[in-house]
Amino acid sequence: MNPPASATFRIDGALCGRVRVPGDKSISHRSLMLSALAVGRSTIDGLLEGEDVLATAAALRAMGATIHRGDDGRWTVDGVGVGGLLQPGAALDMGNSGTSTRLLMGLVASHPITATFVGDASLSGRPMGRVIDPLAQMGADISASPGGRLPLMLRGLSPAVPLTYRLPVASAQVKSAVLLAGLNTPGITRVIEPVPTRDHSERMLAGFGATVEIGQDDDGARIIAIHGEAELRPQAIDVPGDPSSAAFLAVAALLVPGSEVRIDNVGINPTRAGLYDMLRRMGGDIVYADVRTVGGEPVADLIVRASALTGIEVPPDVAPSMIDEYPILFVAAALARGRTTLRGLEELRVKESDRIAVMATGLRAIGATVQELPDGLVIDGRDGAPFPGGATVAARLDHRIAMSFAIAGLVSAAPVVIDDIAPIATSFPTFPTLLESLGARLDPAP
Missing domain, CATH: 3.65.10.10 (Enolpyruvate transferase domain)
Structure with missing residues (x-):
């Protein structure tokens, strides 16, 4: 599959199905x-x-x-x-x-x-x-x-x-x-x-x-x-599925009404699984099924169902266990009820992009209420209401930014156009295909 560089992801119903993400x-x-x-x-x-x-x-x-x-x-x-x-x-x-x-x-x-x-x-x-x-x-x-x-x-x-x-x-x-x-x-x-x-x-x-x-x-x-x-x-x-890749599909299932998705064989090592702990604290329905140990690593199948999320204060000390997942957590927080505060994230300034600034800019463009801090964000959620959308966001050649706004596009009233989705292939080349298998569609930007 060779998706267009500029594209939008949309869905008409719920996300349903069973998938497996690439290995860690x-x-x-x-x-x-x-x-x-x-x-x-x-x-x-x-x-x-x-x-x-x-x-x-x-x-x-x-x-x-x-x-x-x-x-x-x-x-x-x-x-x-x-x-x-x-x-x-x-x-x-x-x-x-x-x-x-x-x-x-x-x-x-x-x-x-x-x-x-x-x-x-x-x-x-x-x-x-x-x-x-x-x-x-x-x-x-x-x-x-x-x-x-x-x-x-x-x-x-x-x-x-x-x-x-x-x-x-x-x-x-x-x-x-x-x-x-x-x-x-x-x-x-x-x-x-x-x-x-x-x-x-x-x-x-x-x-x-x-x-x-x-x-x-x-x-x-x-x-x-x-x-x-x-x-x-x-x-x-059996190499566990990458929990950082699974995070995007899991949040999509939480946010799209009526969804239920099973993601097989995901690593749930505590040093990597902080996002799932935070999503559960926000009210996310995430079940670890068939928990087992393979080669010394804990793995499970994730069963994720659409949920009404509530904003929380994310402890800074969880950052090492979920540093790559903050962009998609920002999206989840923007649709939750109430305020989510995320601090202690200076490292995000020096990733593939300045993920704090780029996510803040993109979220505002599609209708979220975001306050940028030197070390994080304060996000006032929309209580489940879709983003207005109708904007083009710049991914800044950052694969995790592109995937985060792909998921945001699934819960937006008007399309969210990502300027370049090609970088997604660096970490998760099957991302568009798996989303489509669950019921989403990938459209070229008009």
Whole structure:
């Protein structure tokens, strides 16, 4: 499907049906890496087949893992075992993937091999010092380009030196790199994070059979300890649907009268599911059905029914668990009864766009009442009344802005035209198709 760049989404009735959103990118990366270090064959269903994840697969193949995609979309990985990575015959091309680079540096750091990491112009401009520092303390010899950038050459050390490392800046990628290096390091490697970050790595490591211990220090900081020289067991992984992608369909079902939608296999990791907690507090009818654990990750099918929402004050401390979902929460708040206050969101100013300013401008254009704050928004809701609509909004090449106003268009009296929906493909290429399968329609802008 090649939708027009400028378009509007409309619906004449309710959203009804059952869908599945694309796999979570963070978990897709880690599924491939841990499967490559397991002894035996793992299978992965639902892998996100974007360029970043494919770069991870190619690098792992270059270091000895056998990775194959079947015609049915299932991936099989025959792992080499912890400590079994082989010397790659050429530089590892990471494309634009910072996650691939940082996590694979952790894997290589405790293996007796040398790998050169290269990337595109964008990736080559990103500093890697935050990862270089702890891995060098574990014994890796890293020669980077000026500024700690790619290309860089990493010579691993085996046995590496176990480390207790306090993160100076909250980073799930740096934490994961150190834990992955600790897999093949004698003794216990610890990471201390003063601010909790996404915990996919520690959950999946435990799911694959590594000994992982979670605790706190006297200051309340989270301590993650991994016991080295682990033997990972192969797994059958069903990558959860990305909760950030599912959020748009869930809010659409809440807002469009008469709707009932089931979204299968969505990740409900507490470090990612803050939006659903807030929507429930607002009165949203969201049920977690068939809750289960897959590869150490909690997943469920979401059953979402149209609901009358009430405005709330969103606690700033939930931001890390839903930072990417605020744009669509702004839309939900604008149709709720009463006032919603959202603060502590300075990070939204430096995403793909200034999401606070862009959402405030767009919401006002379609009839919402919004007050912009330096660190958030105050939104006075319409008590379920549709937006007047009848405006063109600028998505600023931001996929989440475009999808948020696509959903707003479903609950507007007159069409809401999005100036460019092409960026949606960067994270959720099936978004238009899934919306149409539920009863919406995509129309070219007049």
